[in-house]
Amino acid sequence: MSMRYSFGGDEHVFVEVNEEMSLEAFFKSLSITNAVREANIRGVTEICPANASFQIKFDPDVIKPDDMMAELKSLEAAAEKAEARIETRIIEVPVFYQDPWTHETLMRFRERHQDPNSSDIEYAARINGYDTVDSFIEAHSGAPWFVSMVGFVSGLPFLYQMVERQRQIEVPKYLRPRTDTPKQTVGIGGCFGCIYSVRGAGGYQMFGITPMTIFDPTQETNYLSDFMVFFRPGDIVKWKPIDRDEYDATLADVEANRFTPRIHDVTFDLEEYEKDIDGYNAKLMEGLYGN
Structure with a gap:
């Protein structure tokens, strides 16, 4: 158009x-x-x-x-x-999927949901054709996500899954928005993923939570000392599934100001990406993990 x-x-x-x-x-x-x-x-x-x-x-x-x-x-x-080419960074974001805090929240708002008899992630897995929640998590975390904008509330990133359109996860928002969403909830509404930077109302399906602070107006967090908002348009996010023990350990490091996100600077070239999406994504993630 x-x-x-x-x-x-x-x-x-x-x-x-x-x-x-x-x-x-x-x-x-x-x-x-x-x-x-x-x-x-x-x-x-x-x-x-x-x-x-x-x-x-x-x-x-x-x-x-x-x-x-x-x-x-x-x-x-x-x-x-x-030229559709930018200097940017790929960032690993740990996610505790099916955590107890978002689960407690989503159970309080089942009357606002399309399927009151299942959790958000169970519903998302089913309507996207995944047989199990584990296979859905694998698809959600397996490919990187592109930060297309930051806003709506301070520091909230909107993320676009970097796979062919027919493979993109899509989940409708709640029928009516919740009045509560835990801070740093990871979820999806439509084709966009997000991380809720603050606690508040929301309508995206909730899949998990990250211990990583992404918005700090006090700028006391060591990696947010220069600017209170972590993400910027063009960033690339790689979700890392973690369990409760790793969540607790990472949160303790964040609160003690010992945590530093895993970040790798990259050049993203849209033309090269479109030639071989999966292959290009693999190279991006090789840089992140030093392979």
Whole structure:
């Protein structure tokens, strides 16, 4: 589809890159928002990239809305030609699947769920064609996930599974949102995974919890001392299933400020990725584990 431009009130231009999320749409959105930043357009006050769209906030006393729209459209052609290649990082995130805290929470909200007689992960496994929860966990954690945006609440990453579309896990959100979700819950809504950065309301299916702090407004966590939000768009996440003992040990390290996430810097090339998705993912993970 061609990009769709619209005004959002007097101070915003919203641009829809594609109706469907894809890595191609993400990279096009990234290219244009980078071009906006580099163009240093007078009046631009905020640039907000999203999964397959972006929004620009501007001061209408400095630049007229129609002129702002024209500036953005002029950058579209250049973005089409931009190389879909970024310097980023792959990060291992430990996950305690089927933990007692998200399980206790999901049991309190069964009347809001599509299947009140099963847990979230049992339901997700069944509707995605997996015979067992273990095979679902293997599929969820076996391939990396791409951070397409960060937001909605502070520090929350939206993650897109890096497999062919027909293999992507998809699970609908709850019929009605919960009023409670444990901090650092790992789950899925639609085709997007997420980690809840804070405790609060939510509608994504809950599969587990990570002991790894991803948002710290005090910046006392050793690996968040430079910035309170851990994730950034373009990051690649590899889930690592852990048991209760490893969860407790890792949480103790996090609380004692001894924990450091396993991270490897990588160059991600969309064209090379699309030639052999599984092979490219394997190479990304080799770098993470030093094989």
